[in-house]
Amino acid sequence: MLKRYFITGLLVWIPIVITLWVLGMVVSTFESVVPGFLTSEALFGRHIPGFGFALVVVVVVLTGLFTANLLGRKLFEIWEGLLSRIPLVRTIYNSVKQVSDTVLAPNGQAFRKAVLFQYPRAGSWTIGFLTGSPGGEVASLLPGEHVSVYIPTTPNPTSGFFLMVPRSEVFELNMSVDAALKYIVSMGVVAPGGMPARGN
Template sequence: MLITHICNLIKQFLSGFFSFLWSLFLNGLLTILPLIATIGFFHLSLKLLKNWLEPIRQWKPKAIEQFPLIEKVITFLFENIPYFEIIVAFIIILIVGIIVRVVLLKTIISGIEALLLKLPLIRPVYSGIKQLTAALDPQNELVFQKVVLFEFPRHGAYSIGFLTGEVPIGLAPNNTEKFFSVYVPTTPNPTSGFYIIMAEKDLTITNLTRQEATTIIISGGIIQPERFNSKNLSQNS
C-alpha cells in the first residue's frame, strides 16, 4: 500500500510538473510568436521586394559609363548597402511624385486613366483601387468625412460606416430631422459596399480615423486600435 501511495504521489508530481512546464512553454510561445511572425513577415516582404527590384541593380545607363567615379560609387553602394535597390526605388517614386505635383504630368496620367477606364476587364479593378486610394488620402477632406457606428443590417448588430455628407431636403424621408449619407464598406474588399440614408439620431460618431476604420474592415476586426471612444453625432457635426 505504501509503495502504491508513493507511486501515486510521484505520478501526481510529474503530472503537475509537466503541466506547469507546458503552461510556461505556451506562455513563452504566445509571447514570442507575434514578434517572430512580424519579423518573418517583414523579412519575407523585403526579400520579395528585393527580388522584384533586382533589375535596378543590373541597370546602368550608358551615360554613367562616361563618369567612372560615379559608376564606382554606385557599384559600391549596391554591393555594400543591404537592400539599396529598395532605397533607389523609393527615391525614384519620390521624384515621380514631385514631378507629378510640379509639372503638368497629371494631364498625361489622366489620359492613361481614361484609356484604362475604357477597357472592360481593367476598368472595374482600376476604378475600385482608385476609389480606395482616394478615400485613404489624408489630404482628401471631402471623402469619408467621419467614421460612424450604427445598427445594420438588423437591430442589435452594428456596422462601421463612413459619413459622406448630409442628405438634401428633397431626398430626405421627412423634414422633421436631419438625415446623412453613409457608405458601408464590405469585408475584406472595402471598395464594394452599401449606400444608406440614416437619421442623425441613429448614428454614433467615433474618433476612428479613415485609415483605422479601413484596417478594421479589411482585417475583419482582427486588427483594431486600442482606443474606441464614441460621442453623440450632434456634438461633432
C-alpha cells in the first residue's frame, strides 16, 4: 500500500519538478546574457527574480518591432554586412542564422511532420521528424529521392541523430509533432491517439 502511494506521489511530482527545472535553466540562461549594469542589483539595489529574463524578452520584442520597418531592416543588413567581414565570426553567425531561420520561420517545414521508418536496422521502427531534403553535392550523390530526418534520443530529445533516408521508406504520421515528442520522451509510455500512419 505504501509503495503504491509513493509511486502515485512520484507521478505527481516528477513532471512538476522537471518543468520547474527546465524553466529555471531557461531563465538563468537568459539572465546570464544581461550586462552587469542592467541587472536588478545595479538598477534597484536588490535582486529581483526573473528581472533579467523579463528584460531580455522586452529587448527581443522591441528588436522585432524595430527590424519590421524599412529603417530597421536597412540597419540590420548593414550590421550583417559587418559581421560577414570577420572570418571566424562570419562562419559561426551564418551557420547559426541559417539553422534558426529554417527552424523558426513561420512558413518553414522543419519539424512540421512526424515520420515513422526503420532504424537502426530492418524490423526495428522509430519516430523522427522531417527537416527538409538533401541538397547540393550530397543530393547529387544519393540514388533516388531522399528526405532529411532528425531522430531525437530518449528521454532527452535535444540530442539525436541526423539521417538522410529514401522517401519511399518513410511513412508520414498524422499525429502532431507535440504528440510524437511526448511519445518519444515518455519512452513509449504515453501512446499518442489519432489516426494511423499513412505511407508516401
